[in-house]
Amino acid sequence: MKPNLEKRSLYSFTVEELRDYFKENGLSKFVADQIYDWVYKKSVFEPENWSNISNKVKTFLNENLLLTLPKIVWDGHSVDGTRKFLVAMSDGKTVETVAIPAKNDRLTLCVSSQVGCAIGCTFCHTGTMGLTRHLDSSEIVGQFLTVTRFLKEKVGESERLTNIVYMGQGEPLHNFEHVKKATQIFMEDKGLMLGQRKITLSTSGLVPQIEKLNDFPPVNVAISLHAAHNNIRSELMPINKAFDLERLLKAIRTINLKAHRWITYEYILIANYNDRPEDIEALGELLDKKDSKINLIPFNEYPDSNFKRPSDERIKWFQDQLMKRGLITTVRTTKGADILAACGQLKSEMEDKLNLWD
Ligand code: SF4
Structure with missing residues (x-):
């Protein structure tokens, strides 16, 4: 299930790895810092425009590394400012990426970590597709860079990406090493310099990988909880049959919260299903205030x-009841409803129309 890349992508290297790579190939390791500056700080992606890089290095790069970014094959702009993109990788496989504006000039990119998803949550459109393959770290970083280039060329300085959430298609912890590497690249001081509070990792509750989270950059962690009773959670998320609420909460307690600050629990509120008084009681008992x-x-x-x-x-009643029990509770407003915002919906609807496999 590896991506079909003949050459390693430039966007899969941390700064240190790129320095080592140049050194091993008889080139100055300081070129790595200059290239990082062009790509990640200046958002200039064409080597011919890298004025302080020699022709010898440019030729070496062209011959040995993949320099192209994933391609935006469709984009939509919602009346609320949300921008949704269908992004094609080098083998033609597509994922969804969404830029969501918020207060204080925040623009969060919701990135995908896999093509499809193996977890099969019953409320999720992507869950109906199954897993096609993991994304390589460069394809995760590439979503950020290709949207950055789109905004620079088509929108201008008024919109710049500031935050990242791993809440697009896929279960990020199922693709642990590539998501970890992409996160390290996002946080590089020589590059994007995104702080740990600007990145959120969201998981459906893969317990063995949650237990490894202390070996992951200390970003925000969000758990897709969605139910406080095992029978309901198992109906919504088959993963609960393997790792039930007791095992999940036990694993969460192994996370070093000094580094990660707190845990956000995502709870999809469904009418007449998990919005009942007994759900409020169970949430109050389950979670540490x-x-x-x-x-x-x-x-x-x-x-x-x-x-x-x-x-x-x-929705307001449910929130108020949780707040009364001392649980900090927010409500996420639906964004981009007019541009097929449900996870996986865009991909299904657009692939036929765009004839992506021709
Ligand atoms: S909600 Fe997330 S983890 Fe569940 S099937 Fe959809 S993409 Fe996968």
């Missing part, structure tokens, strides 16, 4: 989905 935050996500309906979004009054 001092280091937990709950993020309620009203269900985003898609064609043929079995679930419904609760009313605004019900």
